Amino acid sequence: MVHLFDMVPSGFFNCLASGSNNQIYADCLQVIYEQYDREISYRISRSRIRDAIAAYLLENHIDFIEQDPEQKESKNYNDMANGIIRRFCSKEIGWLEEDNDDATYEKNIIMTEQGILLTEFLQRLIKPEREEFSSYVYNIYNILQNPDQWKQDPYVDGLKNIYRNARLLSKALKRLATFIKKIIERMVKEESMESLTENLLEYCDGSFIREYARLTKQQNIHIYRSFIRMKLDEIGNDSEQSELLAIGCALEEDLEEAAAREFVMDMIQTTKRFLVEDYDRIMRDIKHKINIYLQMAVGRARFLKNREADMRGSVEQTLRYLVEELETIGWKEDLPAGMQGLFALERNEFIDEGSVRYPRNPQPIDRETSVELEEMTQEDIDRAREEQEREAYNPYAKDKMKEYLETVMAGHGMIACEDLPLQSKRDLLCALSAVAYSDENGYAVRLLDGYLETNQMLLRRFDIRKEDKP
Numbered sequence: 001m002v003h004l005f006d007m008v009p010s011g012f013f014n015c016l017a018s019g020s021n022n023q024i025y026a027d028c029l030q031v032i033y034e035q036y037d038r039e040i041s042y043r044i045s046r047s048r049i050r051d052a053i054a055a056y057l058l059e060n061h062i063d064f065i066e067q068d069p070e071q072k073e074s075k076n077y078n079d080m081a082n083g084i085i086r087r088f089c090s091k092e093i094g095w096l097e098e099d100n101d102d103a104t105y106e107k108n109i110i111m112t113e114q115g116i117l118l119t120e121f122l123q124r125l126i127k128p129e130r131e132e133f134s135s136y137v138y139n140i141y142n143i144l145q146n147p148d149q150w151k152q153d154p155y156v157d158g159l160k161n162i163y164r165n166a167r168l169l170s171k172a173l174k175r176l177a178t179f180i181k182k183i184i185e186r187m188v189k190e191e192s193m194e195s196l197t198e199n200l201l202e203y204c205d206g207s208f209i210r211e212y213a214r215l216t217k218q219q220n221i222h223i224y225r226s227f228i229r230m231k232l233d234e235i236g237n238d239s240e241q242s243e244l245l246a247i248g249c250a251l252e253e254d255l256e257e258a259a260a261r262e263f264v265m266d267m268i269q270t271t272k273r274f275l276v277e278d279y280d281r282i283m284r285d286i287k288h289k290i291n292i293y294l295q296m297a298v299g300r301a302r303f304l305k306n307r308e309a310d311m312r313g314s315v316e317q318t319l320r321y322l323v324e325e326l327e328t329i330g331w332k333e334d335l336p337a338g339m340q341g342l343f344a345l346e347r348n349e350f351i352d353e354g355s356v357r358y359p360r361n362p363q364p365i366d367r368e369t370s371v372e373l374e375e376m377t378q379e380d381i382d383r384a385r386e387e388q389e390r391e392a393y394n395p396y397a398k399d400k401m402k403e404y405l406e407t408v409m410a411g412h413g414m415i416a417c418e419d420l421p422l423q424s425k426r427d428l429l430c431a432l433s434a435v436a437y438s439d440e441n442g443y444a445v446r447l448l449d450g451y452l453e454t455n456q457m458l459l460r461r462f463d464i465r466k467e468d469k470p
Contacts, residue, residue, distance in 0.1 A: 008114050011092035024062060026122060028084050029095060031056045033111065033119040042116060046085065046098065046107040053081035085109065133176075136169035140275075141224040144231040154241065155248025159267055162232075166271045173282045180289050222451050223458070225275055236268045396433035402441040405434050405464065414465045422454045434464070442467050 005012075015025040031052050036042050054077040056062075062080075088096040095115035099108045111119075140162050143150065150157035235241050242264065250260035376384075394400075409415045421427045438445045448461040 009092055009094035011090075012094060012114065012118075015087070015093060015095075025084070027060075028053050028056060029088070029115070029119050030122065032088075032096070032109075033116070033123075036111065042111040043099070043108050046109050049085060049109045050078060050081045053084055054078050057081065088115075133169060133172055136165045136172070137224055139165045140228055140271075144228060153248060155245045155264070156252055159235070159245055159264065160252070163267045163271050166274050170274050170278065170282075173279070173286070177282055177286050177289070180286060223453075226450070228275060229272055232268050232272050236265065396429060398437045398440055401430070401434045401437045404430055405441065405443060409464075409466070414463055416463045417452055417459065417461055428454065428457065435462070438464060 016022045032049055035044055035049060035052050057077045057080055085096065085098075087093060089098050089109075094112055095118065097110045097112055099110055100106070101108055143158060143162055143165075147158070150161070235245070242261070245264045246257060246261040249255060249264050250257055253260065253263065255263060405415075408420060417431070420431045422431060434441075434443075435445050444465045444467050446463050446465065448463065450461045452459045452461050
């Protein structure tokens, strides 16, 4: 077993310990790292590093005596910067190394490999990178679709790369499932109705929702999964391909031939199991947690509505916006049937006598007033009736959808989704409405394997059958 301090100096973390100017040292390390952004290597002249650290100390008005055996007292910022460099270059710390240029004899500072990794780790802690989940799925699909790209080394460029992307996606989704609570808690944190509204709007428009929507819609794994599974099965069942993979694995991982074959098969099976089984379980868990925390947000908004009567309009507007935006991730699918009514805002199910607000100072009636009413002509009445009928007209009503199915089925007892007219968005809405009213109109819908893409939407394959009347 390899131990940590066999790989790094014993005092590698001392500068980050409490009581040791840890914040200053952490900032100085990142200042040094930033100097290498536009360089071709992690080697820069010592004077440039010193000047960058001195500028940082000056800008932040930092004045402390660096404990350095060669320096009893800090006279200026250059002296303090030199002391910090010497400390980072010491064998005890090992974040930097000092080297002399053979041609110019100029002193250079080199960041050690461990120092670079530590700096990048600190930066990720301060500002975690937003991962593009959908890119992992597409990378796997792209690798398998272009075998010519990895035919020279099928193990390293092919299988190992596929396995790596599957592992990275698995880790990223597990982290999201674990810490989604903190994301939602930040969203529902509020001090007033206005702050809750702002948090909800920021969440709905934020990068997390956009990336999650890409993962469940545009780059949905169901689009690629059957192809990926088929290709992995072909690789596993191809004896010649399996032999090449085992040879490459034995060379790359330093394994015996038998162990390499077992290692390769385990990589294939693990990748398939994640994409086919584990992925769905993780995504269900994430969606379930999102629903729970959003229900908490809705409950909190209702509480604020009852507490602050003047904010009632803001609450309805916020909830309506939230419900509309979250339709993009299919949030209603996992809600228990008893909770569907929580989001039916137009029904006013939660209004009671306590919700009615009366004027604080009712105005007394001093004298009678009369208002002349304009009598409507027959033409006005007909026009008003036509407008109401036009507004009330629903082209996707239950009876119209029954006529629609009878027309497209043309006397047959069953029709598949591929045979439905789906050329326009109106056709698509007709098909969806027909499915929605199928039970009430005497039809049964059966879900099938696979998906159908039309009008930039992904639909689960299905067929509709006319139920026999008893």
